[in-house]
Amino acid sequence: MEFAGLRETIEQIEVVDSHAHNIRSLRDIAELYGTESSLDAVEYSKCFKAAGISAILIDDGLKLDKKHDIRRHKNFVPFVGRILRIELLAEEILDGEMPDGSNWTLGAFTETFLKSLSSYPSEMIVGLKSIAAYRSGLEINPYVTKEDAEIGLSEVLQSGKPVCITNKSFIDYIFTRSLEVALQFDLPMQIHTGFGDKDLDLRLSNPLNLRTLLEDKRFSGCRIVLLHASYPFSQEASYLASVYAQVKILLPFAMLCSYPCSCLFFQVYLDFGLAIPKLSVHGIISSVKELLELAPSKKVMFSTDAYATPETYYIGAKRAREVFFSVLRDACIEHDLSISEAIEASNDIFAQNAIQLYKINIGRELFYSKASESPSYMIGTNVLEHGVSLVRIVWVDTFGQHRCRVVPKKRFDDVVKKNGVGLTFACMAMSSSIDGPADETNLTATGEIRLMPDLLTMRKIPWKKQEEMVLADMHLRPGEPWEYCPREALRRVSKVLKDEFNLEMEECWVPIDSKPYCSSSGFDAVSTLFQEIIAAFNSLNVVVEQLHAEAGKGQFEIALAHTACTYAADSLIFAREAVRAVANKQGLLATSVPKYALDDIGSGSHVHVSLWQNGRNVFTASNTSSQYGMSKVGEEFMAGVLAHLPSILAFTAPLPNSYDRIQPNTWSGAYQCWGNENGEAPVRTACPPAVPNGFVSNFEIKPFDGCANPHLGLAAIVAAGIDGLRNHLPLPEPINENPATLNQKLLRLPTSLSESIEALENNNVLREMIGEKLFTAIKGVRKAEIQYYSKNKDAYKQLIHRYKDADDI
Numbered sequence: 001m002e003f004a005g006l007r008e009t010i011e012q013i014e015v016v017d018s019h020a021h022n023i024r025s026l027r028d029i030a031e032l033y034g035t036e037s038s039l040d041a042v043e044y045s046k047c048f049k050a051a052g053i054s055a056i057l058i059d060d061g062l063k064l065d066k067k068h069d070i071r072r073h074k075n076f077v078p079f080v081g082r083i084l085r086i087e088l089l090a091e092e093i094l095d096g097e098m099p100d101g102s103n104w105t106l107g108a109f110t111e112t113f114l115k116s117l118s119s120y121p122s123e124m125i126v127g128l129k130s131i132a133a134y135r136s137g138l139e140i141n142p143y144v145t146k147e148d149a150e151i152g153l154s155e156v157l158q159s160g161k162p163v164c165i166t167n168k169s170f171i172d173y174i175f176t177r178s179l180e181v182a183l184q185f186d187l188p189m190q191i192h193t194g195f196g197d198k199d200l201d202l203r204l205s206n207p208l209n210l211r212t213l214l215e216d217k218r219f220s221g222c223r224i225v226l227l228h229a230s231y232p233f234s235q236e237a238s239y240l241a242s243v244y245a246q247v248k249i250l251l252p253f254a255m256l257c258s259y260p261c262s263c264l265f266f267q268v269y270l271d272f273g274l275a276i277p278k279l280s281v282h283g284i285i286s287s288v289k290e291l292l293e294l295a296p297s298k299k300v301m302f303s304t305d306a307y308a309t310p311e312t313y314y315i316g317a318k319r320a321r322e323v324f325f326s327v328l329r330d331a332c333i334e335h336d337l338s339i340s341e342a343i344e345a346s347n348d349i350f351a352q353n354a355i356q357l358y359k360i361n362i363g364r365e366l367f368y369s370k371a372s373e374s375p376s377y378m379i380g381t382n383v384l385e386h387g388v389s390l391v392r393i394v395w396v397d398t399f400g401q402h403r404c405r406v407v408p409k410k411r412f413d414d415v416v417k418k419n420g421v422g423l424t425f426a427c428m429a430m431s432s433s434i435d436g437p438a439d440e441t442n443l444t445a446t447g448e449i450r451l452m453p454d455l456l457t458m459r460k461i462p463w464k465k466q467e468e469m470v471l472a473d474m475h476l477r478p479g480e481p482w483e484y485c486p487r488e489a490l491r492r493v494s495k496v497l498k499d500e501f502n503l504e505m506e507e508c509w510v511p512i513d514s515k516p517y518c519s520s521s522g523f524d525a526v527s528t529l530f531q532e533i534i535a536a537f538n539s540l541n542v543v544v545e546q547l548h549a550e551a552g553k554g555q556f557e558i559a560l561a562h563t564a565c566t567y568a569a570d571s572l573i574f575a576r577e578a579v580r581a582v583a584n585k586q587g588l589l590a591t592s593v594p595k596y597a598l599d600d601i602g603s604g605s606h607v608h609v610s611l612w613q614n615g616r617n618v619f620t621a622s623n624t625s626s627q628y629g630m631s632k633v634g635e636e637f638m639a640g641v642l643a644h645l646p647s648i649l650a651f652t653a654p655l656p657n658s659y660d661r662i663q664p665n666t667w668s669g670a671y672q673c674w675g676n677e678n679g680e681a682p683v684r685t686a687c688p689p690a691v692p693n694g695f696v697s698n699f700e701i702k703p704f705d706g707c708a709n710p711h712l713g714l715a716a717i718v719a720a721g722i723d724g725l726r727n728h729l730p731l732p733e734p735i736n737e738n739p740a741t742l743n744q745k746l747l748r749l750p751t752s753l754s755e756s757i758e759a760l761e762n763n764n765v766l767r768e769m770i771g772e773k774l775f776t777a778i779k780g781v782r783k784a785e786i787q788y789y790s791k792n793k794d795a796y797k798q799l800i801h802r803y804k805d806a807d808d809i
Helices: 004-012 027-033 043-051 070-075 086-095 106-117 146-158 168-185 207-214 234-243 281-294 310-333 339-357 409-419 486-501 520-524 527-539 565-585 632-643 645-652 710-726 753-761 764-770 772-791 795-802
Strands: 015-020 053-059 079-085 125-130 189-191 223-226 246-251 267-272 300-302 390-396 402-408 421-424 448-453 467-477 504-511 544-549 556-560 605-613 674-676 683-686 698-701
Touching (some): 004 310, 004 339, 015 300, 015 310, 015 339, 043 310, 053 070, 053 310, 070 079, 086 106, 086 125, 086 168, 106 146, 106 168, 168 189, 207 223, 207 234, 223 234, 234 267, 234 281, 267 281, 281 310, 300 339, 310 339, 390 448, 390 565, 402 421, 402 565, 409 448, 467 486, 467 565, 486 504, 486 565, 486 710, 504 565, 504 710, 527 565, 556 565, 565 710, 605 632, 605 710, 632 683, 632 698, 632 710, 645 753, 753 772, 764 772, 772 795
Parallel strands (some): 015 053, 079 125, 125 189, 189 223, 246 300, 267 300, 390 467, 674 683
Antiparallel strands (some): 390 402, 421 448, 448 467, 504 556, 504 605, 544 556, 605 698, 683 698
16 A cells, blocks of 8 residues: 555644643753754754644643743644633632632632633633542532532632642532533634553543533533543543543544444533653554544544644654654554545544634644744633624613724723623613603612623624623622623522522424415525524533424524523523524524514424432432422422412513413413413423423523513512422312403403503512512513503504514514
8 A cells, every 4th residue: 555645744734732731941952052042043943843733721820940932832833722720710719818808609710710711711721620630530510519628628728828729629620610601602622631640640540530520501601621541541541532522532542433423412522632742652652543533533633732842742742743744654554544634634633624623713824933023812712812892792671772982992901891881770670661760660860880791701792793792790890790780680590599499491492475384485585594594502511402494484493402590591592693693694683572573483493401419310309209290399488489479470571562461272372271282371381302201391481571681580480489389389279271261260461561560560480589670670671662652552663673672583
């Protein structure tokens, strides 16, 4: 066989070094060789060019004397990315002092840690890294409780400064919270696995210890990179990469196969650094072959694990090329691969896999450019900084209108990230009819808040390539939440649910042509549009489970995946923005008005609710003794929602037009009842195909429409559920027939916004949980809606232009 083409490919690939460390200052080296201390004078600067390295990703957490700042490495290669070590960040925070001089608490640490982790847009971050293997081992408990983490933090602080975090519960807590950030920013998480320095317990660094973490569905979108070929556990790492779709291997070297990946959970990738050049040639070849026995070549990446001197980069790259040629040549000789497949694998492992995983945007023409010509990249997106000119700061007001302030990117980075932008108090007192404060809200044009960007929600706008958007919290001043903030209201009631009952609510949204329900021809007519919408969703980390044509004219349903309630509300806002923008681009108008044509079917934004504890759905019954297939906790929570449903409608059905939709025999739920898989009940328990017969996994709330503020709507639902749990409210018998046939026995839900406001005014539970000030503002805005639309009967026809940012087309 002729291997000249394979050898030439491997030797000429401009490689991406996916894991390395800083080099030391060249001053001492220059003195040793009697040269000037400039980069050009020191011959070692040629090492990077000789190594053929086009990009390096640096973990700068390794302690070295006189090491170069990470930016200095741009003198050697066109692209330099930073890998942020999470344990080091936590230690740096705890080595500092609280602003008020008090002792660190878990809450204060968490807030500082998450803000720090998400505030590095100028630091070229392309991924995170954990060295838990060195501290407490890889058997990460993703369900560690706050109580155990608090105890762990106390033990860490008692050991004095400088802080070195070794407590397992606290490390597991840091790791889990960091994964949440990685998921939000779509950042890979590198994990040290396998052998290392003598302070590492090799037994605890086996990547198989990560199984519990890898099967946690909360982090199903995370991408894990196993560093150092996991040597001597290379076969175990290869197995993980083959069965977990999100796991990759960073080789100091790795192996390839053509088997497809079938896992539904974490993506696991492999890195083969460190095995090169510390092992013998035979050891390196053996390790690489073990990695490639099971792991797909699309999930293996090259790295040098170089540090201190440029020669380590050169030797690592040189040895890797030699060994990899030997391994691939043997695979071709044994007919495991064709020459073309081996060449493709070479390109993938040495460059393309890392470019795609870390979103590195680099062209061949940039190779070996000077630092001044090298682009700098942004956290999460890694786009050129000068490619983004504007940032939209988005909030949703009391009646569900999406609004934004727009600032130049430079001002956002320099000022707004820290100080926010000003906004009038009246912003939460406006109605759908007028952009001014409504009466009885206790809010006027006097006073100003700060819109504080939540950097965890920063997204590049797929349909506006030079813009980003970020969701905002409302603060009186930076660090002091405003009582009227919808996102803060949802956080507040969610915290009560977690603190009192150790429960978390998760939900998915099902926002509801003259073609019939689920018509294939109806979908054909708009399939191109939805392809663009789904692509935008993917860019915004919004996960779609299914979509189809609905029964109304030009009506389609999009079902979003379930996630924690605060994330679900944020995702719905992003989804509305995407649908509106893509439809507008195609010359169409997308609207969420509940009943824009009174003679047609209405549009809703149904929400599916489940309760989770330590990663397990506890809404579902634990055994067959349950009468309704629900746990006691699930029954009481749902009973609370059902009992407060007339008042909840003031949050979830915020316009007079909303009640034109909530009518009998329209699939919207007009009577105060619940049923098992009953499409006419406002509260419906659901039994998806994967759920065993007789059990239910979640419940659906139908009287929730696309004009509602999702954070406020969910806050009301959580508050009602908490009341059910606190008072152990009983669940009435289910209604498993059309409620309209039992109208003499069942209570009718409010038939107007006036009726729901009347119910709300007498509801002290929601008043207390939501907060008196926000509660009053919501009532005032709703009364303004009632007054305006009662005097202007046809004004609802203009709502299609006001609410043109949601999910129905």
